[in-house]
Amino acid sequence: MHLAQTAGTRRLPPLRLAVYIASAILFCVMVGITVYRAVHQQWQESLLVLLGNTALWLVPFVARPLFKEKISDSVYAIFVVFSFFASFLGTVMGFYGSVWWYDLIMHFIFGWLACYIGLFFACKLAPIDRLRPLFVILFCFAVSLMFAALWEIFEFSGDVLIGNNAQGNPILTAEGNYVIDVTDTMEDILCNTCGALLFVVHYAAHTFSGRSLLLSEMKRDFSIGRKLTPAEQSLPTHASVQED
Numbered sequence: 001m002h003l004a005q006t007a008g009t010r011r012l013p014p015l016r017l018a019v020y021i022a023s024a025i026l027f028c029v030m031v032g033i034t035v036y037r038a039v040h041q042q043w044q045e046s047l048l049v050l051l052g053n054t055a056l057w058l059v060p061f062v063a064r065p066l067f068k069e070k071i072s073d074s075v076y077a078i079f080v081v082f083s084f085f086a087s088f089l090g091t092v093m094g095f096y097g098s099v100w101w102y103d104l105i106m107h108f109i110f111g112w113l114a115c116y117i118g119l120f121f122a123c124k125l126a127p128i129d130r131l132r133p134l135f136v137i138l139f140c141f142a143v144s145l146m147f148a149a150l151w152e153i154f155e156f157s158g159d160v161l162i163g164n165n166a167q168g169n170p171i172l173t174a175e176g177n178y179v180i181d182v183t184d185t186m187e188d189i190l191c192n193t194c195g196a197l198l199f200v201v202h203y204a205a206h207t208f209s210g211r212s213l214l215l216s217e218m219k220r221d222f223s224i225g226r227k228l229t230p231a232e233q234s235l236p237t238h239a240s241v242q243e244d
Helices: 002-009 014-039 047-070 073-092 102-125 133-162 183-209 215-222
Strands: none
Touching: 014 047, 014 073, 047 073, 073 102, 073 215, 102 133, 102 183, 102 215, 133 183, 183 215
């Protein structure tokens, strides 16, 4: 009886198991794609990009032992789902080049998701219900725009250092100079900002309606593993949200 109970406690939660299975499958798929393209010299993407996209699927296996329960299963699930659409379909399978609106949609979604990254940080830094909603909104919005800027810096660096064309192909001007049009960069930032504004509306509705709207569950999930200090326990809360 004791052995059965012990085995039951070691069973992986369903969401964590799904993340592991999806990551393992996509890792094997990326290894196969990398080997196939190397053998047939089909370099739609550079070897460095393929290797990076392959290593991406090892993140849940590496991060879990490092951070233990500080990062919840829902965060890993969001990471896997977004990476599948943005990295695997977008970069490896070429959706960014073949579907004109795909890049814009991914930046919009990332602008929204990056706000949840900000919310995750806020939940780890302080008891979230003891922070003013306006501060949480501004903090999450700022984190999203920070990631948008860092991504454009990453794309620019890749174009300059290893010859990528993530920010567009050079255009020959009438003066005979080659320049990069900033339209793609600005469209990406604008889409990211619109996604962040969607989160602002969502969080404001959550705060002023007094309803969860899934955010209460997410804040509780993000706060797992963080214990209140005696000083924090004595502080009043700034928000009390009822569950749906």
